[in-house]
Structure formats: C-alpha cells, structure tokens
Amino acid sequence: MNTTEISESPSRQRRKEARPAELMAAALELFVERGFTATKLDDVAARAGVSKGTLYLYFASKEELFKAVIQQGILPVLDQGEEMLSQFQGDAGALLEAMLLRWWEMVGSTHLAGITKLMISEAGNFPEVAQFYYENVIVRGRGLIRTVLERGIASKQFREMDVETAIDVILAPQMMFTIWRHSLGPCDCGKQDPEAYLKTHMNLLLNGLLTGEKKK
C-alpha cells in the first residue's frame, strides 16, 4: 500500500561508486518524511533504484545507514561556513546577513534541511549520534555566530549583550522555519518566501542589536 517505487531501469546496472550516495539521499528523504522506525528499507532501496540486498552491500545495518546520512550530509557545510567566516571582509551586520543567506542556499533550501528535523525527532533513540551531532554541528554552528557577534561588539557596531542567548534568538527562527517546511508546512500553503522572511527577520534582529540610532 505504501511502497515507493521508481519502476524504470529495465535492466540491472553495476554502479558501485554511485550507490552509497544515492542510497543515503533516498534514506534522508524517507527518514525525514516518515521518521526512522517508520521507514522501510525496501522503500529506501526502491527509491534508490536497487534491491534491499544491495543496500546491505554498502551499509551494515539500518542504524549504520542512519549514522551515515547524518554525518556525511552535514559536515561539509560546517567546513564551508568556517572557511567563509575567515575570508569575509566587511562589517559584522553584513557578515551576519551573508552567513544566514549562505546557510539558506546550502542547507535550508536543499534536502539537507531535513536533517535538523530528523535529528530532533530521533535524538532520544540514538544518544551516540545525538552526541556526535551536538559536538560537530550545534557547537560548531553556534561558534560561527558567536564569532560574528563578538566581532560586532568589538567594533562597537553591536551593543553589549548576553551573547549565548543572542545566538539562540538569531538561530531559532531559522531553525523553526526549516523544521516547519518538513512538518506542518503543508498545512499552511500561504507561507511567504524564504528570502523575504530572512530580510524581515534580520531587520527585526538588528534593530535590537545595533548600538546607534534605530535605522529604517
């Protein structure tokens, strides 16, 4: 009743290199849609265009597949974020906006965005993966924003503030927006477009963060 299929590819193909990435992509989609336990490996394999047996050639178990989806998917984004931070020339406000936009392009608007919801849903069932995610995604991600804020405070562009809470206030709307699209989003189709949302969000934020006279 619920089985996903591709129903193409008349004959069997041998593509050892491409399989793992294709399987992880299929798994990510289904894990995000249905959750880990509710996702059947037959469906993952079918969506990737192979049989379940093939899946087991590349991943030792369902849990290993889950770990691979989380780890392989998100780490490159953090690397790139840290790279960007070290390169950027310009004031802290522009940097903050650039980073959030970049995040939207690389994660928010792609399938990777679902990892946020997936990790939140499944953290309780996979404490070790949750620990990994916390140390390698949450801590590093917050570190990026912390650096921007501290740079802005040092240059007097931002006022003094409780930096850790400010990080929450900056990130939470982004996270919620992302989570929304993969959960209750389908219930309200009249949601505005992401870039406009981000601009308005930034405007509201900066007017709470900037030291000088309020702008706009």
Add this chain to the structure above:
Amino acid sequence: MNTTEISESPSRQRRKEARPAELMAAALELFVERGFTATKLDDVAARAGVSKGTLYLYFASKEELFKAVIQQGILPVLDQGEEMLSQFQGDAGALLEAMLLRWWEMVGSTHLAGITKLMISEAGNFPEVAQFYYENVIVRGRGLIRTVLERGIASKQFREMDVETAIDVILAPQMMFTIWRHSLGPCDCGKQDPEAYLKTHMNLLLNGLLTGEKKK
C-alpha cells in the same frame, strides 16, 4: 531489553475513571521519548500499570490513542490563554512577558511541552492530526501574540513592524527551547535556567520592538 515496567500494584484494581488519563499520560511520555512508531503499546500499558488488553477497552487503536493525546492535552491551554488575554490590564510589553511566562508554567515546564516535538516529528504520518493541530493550536496561538502586538502598536509602545514575521521571531526561541529539552537537551547539561533565558530573550526582543529610547 527495552520494556518499561512499574513492577508494583500486587493485585488487580478496577478504576474505570482514571484509566484513560493515565494511559494518555503514559503514551505522551513514550511517544515523545521514542516517537509514535517506535513506541510499543505493551510499554504504554505497562507504564500506566495495566495490560495491553485494558488499553483497547478505552482506545480503539494506536492511532486513536495518538489523536487523543494531542487533542486532550493541548486545547485547555489555549482556552486559558485567550481568557488571560481578555482579562489583562497593563501595557503591551508587560502583557507579552506575562503571556510567555504563563506559557512556560503551563506548558514549557510540564510534560505537555513534548507535544510540540511530537507533532513536528509525526505530522507527515498523520496529516489529519497535523491539520487539526495547525488550526486549533498554531493559528490560535499566533492569534494571541498578534493581538498583543497590535495592541502595542496601537498604543505606540511598539513601532510599526511586519507583525507576522515578528510573531515568528517571538515564538521561535520559545519553541526551540522546548523542543531542545526533549531532543538534544541531554547532550548539553550546562543549559541556563528557563526563567533567566526568557528574561534575556525578552530584553533582546523589546529593544528591537520598542519605539522610544532603548532601555537598560
């Protein structure tokens, strides 16, 4: 290996009135911890101190139990919020803070907080329940904040703003904080206490919302 037990109550008891609430409470806890599919009805029954057969005396199916947990749990809170809004005397800033604090007392600090995470995780698998939750919780909840903001704008305490986005910016950190406690929370035990967090959050917010000179 994973079965939850109570291992008390030597003899069988007959308590028709109390069973449904006890079963829903047990179900909420386990659904939040493990997700809907990963939760076994044997475990729910065991945690409520009854056998699985008893569960089926009060709920027609696992899905009906899920619906009951969501619907019975959260609706009274919205009623009370609307009641409070209509009674409150005072400026909009104080009202906003009072409402967020109230929400923390009634939901955030209780087991009900888990419903947020649960609904986000399972929305994809239960579109009808998601629709119900959207219309009866999300829409009504946002309506509460919208009223407060509009009252503040009318009285010139708050500046002109994009109200819908402002609602997101206000609610998102609260939601994320709640979700956090039921997902990755155990990974960072050094999290600050909720009331201090709420105060700091409000301070950051108001300085972006208020029309006059910045306070503090």
Add this chain to the structure above:
DNA sequence: TACATTACTGACCAGTCAGTCAGTAAAAAC
C-alpha cells in the same frame, strides 16, 4: 452464600520488516 456484572488479563494470531544468502548476470580477465 450465591449469582450477575464487568473491568481487566495475557496467551495467541496474523501481518510486518530487518537482515540473510544462494543464485544471476554484467563486466573483466584470459
């Protein structure tokens, strides 16, 4: 004490799905 009612139990059944492995066919080696 005898009988009736019903909340409750837990063994059971039927369906599901993670994981296996003997077999197949595509590519490579000769």
Add this chain to the structure above:
DNA sequence: GTTTTTACTGACTGACTGGTCAGTAATGTA
C-alpha cells in the same frame, strides 16, 4: 569464446508487535 570475478537480486526467515478474545477476579446485589 571461455572463465573468473563481483555487483546485484529477491525469496526466505525469525523476531517482533498491533490487535483479539476467552477466561479471571473484583465489585455489586440479594
């Protein structure tokens, strides 16, 4: 063309779990 290698398949199995129901015991009634 023949043989070898190996990526891939899908029928199968065993464990698990949602849902059932004949039976049990607590409570009420006389």
